[in-house]
Amino acid sequence: MIKHHPKFELLKSFVEGDLPASLAAGVAIHADFCSICQQHIDLLTEQVAEMSFEQQATDKLFIDDQRQSYPPASAHLDDMIAQITASDALASTQRTAAPVTMSFKGTQYQLPNALRNMSLGKIAQIGKLSRARVQLDEGKIHTSLLHIAAGGSIPEHTHKGFELTLLLAGSFADAAGEYVPGDFIMLDQRHQHQPATEAGCLCYTVVNDALHFTQGINKMLNPIGSFIY
Amino acid sequence: MLAMDSRLLSRQSAVRSSSMTNEINHSQLCQWLNAIALDRDKAAFTALFRFFAPKIHAIAYGKLNSEALASEVVQDTMSKVWRKAHLFDDSKGAVTTWVYTIMRNVTFDFLRKMKANKEDNLSDDIWPLAEPLSSEEESFKDHLQNRNLQGVLATLPESQQQVVKGFYFLEMSQEQLATHLNLPLGTIKSRLRLALGKLKTKLGENND
Numbered sequence: 474m475i476k477h478h479p480k481f482e483l484l485k486s487f488v489e490g491d492l493p494a495s496l497a498a499g500v501a502i503h504a505d506f507c508s509i510c511q512q513h514i515d516l517l518t519e520q521v522a523e524m525s526f527e528q529q530a531t532d533k534l535f536i537d538d539q540r541q542s543y544p545p546a547s548a549h550l551d552d553m554i555a556q557i558t559a560s561d562a563l564a565s566t567q568r569t570a571a572p573v574t575m576s577f578k579g580t581q582y583q584l585p586n587a588l589r590n591m592s593l594g595k596i597a598q599i600g601k602l603s604r605a606r607v608q609l610d611e612g613k614i615h616t617s618l619l620h621i622a623a624g625g626s627i628p629e630h631t632h633k634g635f636e637l638t639l640l641l642a643g644s645f646a647d648a649a650g651e652y653v654p655g656d657f658i659m660l661d662q663r664h665q666h667q668p669a670t671e672a673g674c675l676c677y678t679v680v681n682d683a684l685h686f687t688q689g690i691n692k693m694l695n696p697i698g699s700f701i702y
Numbered sequence: 703m704l705a706m707d708s709r710l711l712s713r714q715s716a717v718r719s720s721s722m723t724n725e726i727n728h729s730q731l732c733q734w735l736n737a738i739a740l741d742r743d744k745a746a747f748t749a750l751f752r753f754f755a756p757k758i759h760a761i762a763y764g765k766l767n768s769e770a771l772a773s774e775v776v777q778d779t780m781s782k783v784w785r786k787a788h789l790f791d792d793s794k795g796a797v798t799t800w801v802y803t804i805m806r807n808v809t810f811d812f813l814r815k816m817k818a819n820k821e822d823n824l825s826d827d828i829w830p831l832a833e834p835l836s837s838e839e840e841s842f843k844d845h846l847q848n849r850n851l852q853g854v855l856a857t858l859p860e861s862q863q864q865v866v867k868g869f870y871f872l873e874m875s876q877e878q879l880a881t882h883l884n885l886p887l888g889t890i891k892s893r894l895r896l897a898l899g900k901l902k903t904k905l906g907e908n909n910d
Contacts, residue, residue: 610818
C-alpha cells in the first residue's frame, strides 16, 4: 500500500499550476497510482476554479466600467471572438500518442504519461546505478530516471536542498521502511537515508542540489553525488 | 435573430445580477457551452467569452505580469473552449472546472516558455483534460459481450440516460420530459441530441 503522499500545500500548488514541471509531473504520476490523492486533486481543482471565476474575486478591478478598463479595448474583444469562431475545426477527441518505454539493464519499463513529451537524455551508468536525465532545463532543479539494479544501493547521504524520490517500479527500503510503486518520498536536508533494493527498482527523482555523502570512506564517493544529482 | 439577441441580453444580465450575490450561475454556463457543442452557437460563445475573458485576463496577468501575454492566454484558452466544447461532459464536473483546467494548462505552458525557454507544451500530459471518451470507451469494452441497446445506454451519463429512456421507452414528449424533470426544454433537447450522438458512435463501433 502507498504510504507516502504529497503534502496538502504541494497538491494546492499543483492544482494552481505553480509548481515547476518536474514536481508537477511527480504529483501527477503519484496521483495515477493513488486514487485518494486524485480525489483530493479533483476536489481542490473544483474549489480553486469556483473561486477563480467568482465575480468579486477578480472583477473588482474591472467592474466600474468593464468596457473601458478590461484590457484590451472592446472592439479588440469583438475581433478576438470573431477570429476564434471563424474556424469550425474541432479538436480531436483522442490522445493517440503511444506510451513511451525505456530499457534499463535489459528490463523494459513503460514510462508514466506525464513524461510522454519530455526529452530524455542517454543512459549513463556507474555500477548498479543507471541514470537518464529528464531534460526540463529548470536551472538548479535536476530531474532524472534512476534505475538501481538488484542488490544495489545508494550510500548514506544527505542533501542541501530537497530530494523527491517517486518509486515507479520495483521496490526499495531504507531505515524508515519498505516502499512500493507510487510512494512519493520528499526529503529535505534534515534527513539522511541509504536506500537499497533487493530486486531492483526504477525511480523518478527531482533534486535541487548536489547529494552529499556522509559516511567515512563514502565521502570519497561524492562524485557519485553529482552523478545522481 | 432579434429573439436571439434579447435572449442573450437576459442571459447576460442573469449572470451579472448573480455577481451581486457572488455566486456563479453554473447551469447557465452549462447551457452556453452545450449550445456551442451542439450548434456552434456564436451568441452563446460571446456570452461565455464575456463571462470568462476578464477573469482569465486578470489571473494570467497576475502570473505573467504582461498585458500582451495575458491577452494571448485569453485568446488561446477561449479558442480551446470553442474547439473542445464537444468534449465537455456535464456529468463529470462544472464548466468552471473545465475552463479553469484549460486556462491553467495554457498559462503553465506560457510560463515554461518564459522561464525555461522551452516550447514543449507539457501541461496536457501533466493535467489531462477530462475527456469522457477515453474512460467511456474502456467501460464500453465491458459491454461488447451484451450487444444490446440497454448495455450501451448504461454507458451514458445518468442525466442523458433519463432523457433517452423517457423519450424512447416511455414515449414521453420532450415537453412532457421537461415538465417531469423540471428542466428547460432546451436542456432536454440538447441532452437528447448529445446522447443520440454518443449512442450512434457506440452502436456503430459495435457493428465493425
